[in-house]
Amino acid sequence: MHNSIREFEDWTDQATKQMLNNLVERKRKFDRAKKMHVYTLWLAVFTAFCFLYYLTQAVLEPYSYSFGAMFSVYVSHSVHLYLTVFIGGLFGGVKVLHQLKEKKEKEYQDLRKEIIDRSKDLWKEEAWKMRHRVFDKMKSQFDINLYHGSK
Template sequence: MHDSIRGFEDWTDQATKQMLQNLIERKQKFDRAKKMHVSILWLSVFTAFCFLYYLAKSVLGPYSYSFGAMFSVYVSQSVHLYLTVFIGGLFGAVKVLHQLKEKKEKEYQDLRKEIIDRSKDLWKEDAWKKRHEVFDKMKSQFDINLYHGSK
């Protein structure tokens, strides 16, 4: 369990601490998925741009007088096919990583909203007055907003 969660003293019970720990873990998984998605997206865009620039300079420019000549030059070098398949695979990976990121975000948001909805049950009596300290710590240390349910 994270050290800052252990420091919530007696006004936060063990089950609530475990829910907050799960929330932190889901937030970290979502952040990693988001970072991976953006990284692969930019890699694929940069690679596609470089390949298209290369094709424009080496195939389209010199052989623009005939489509047949351009196609013949493009097909004659197998590296063109490999790069085309590689770039297509990168964009496919972007799609898969986007779906993974959306799934992780949904899991994170669902748990966050559940904690917000159940906050009256999780913090009772005297602990209710101290819950804002938990919310502040979660916001400042982990960038998790528990004050309201909308994104």
């Protein structure tokens, strides 16, 4: 359990602390998935741009007089096929990482909304008056908004 969550006083019970800890872990997993998706996307775009620039300079311009000649030169070098498959695989990886990111975001948002919906049950009587401290700390340290259910 994170030290800052452990430091919440007795007005936050152990089950609530565990829920908040799980929320922080899901947020971190979502952030990691989001970073991996963005890095892979930019790598795929940059690689595709460089490959297309290379093809323009090495194949399209010198052999622009004939489509047959361009196709023949493209197929005659096996590195072109390998790079095409690699770039296609990168874009496929981007799609898989996007789906993973969406799944992690849904898990994170569902737990966050559950905590918001159940806040009346989690903080009772005197603790209800102190819950804003928990919400402020979660917002400032972990960038998790527990005040509103929408993104």
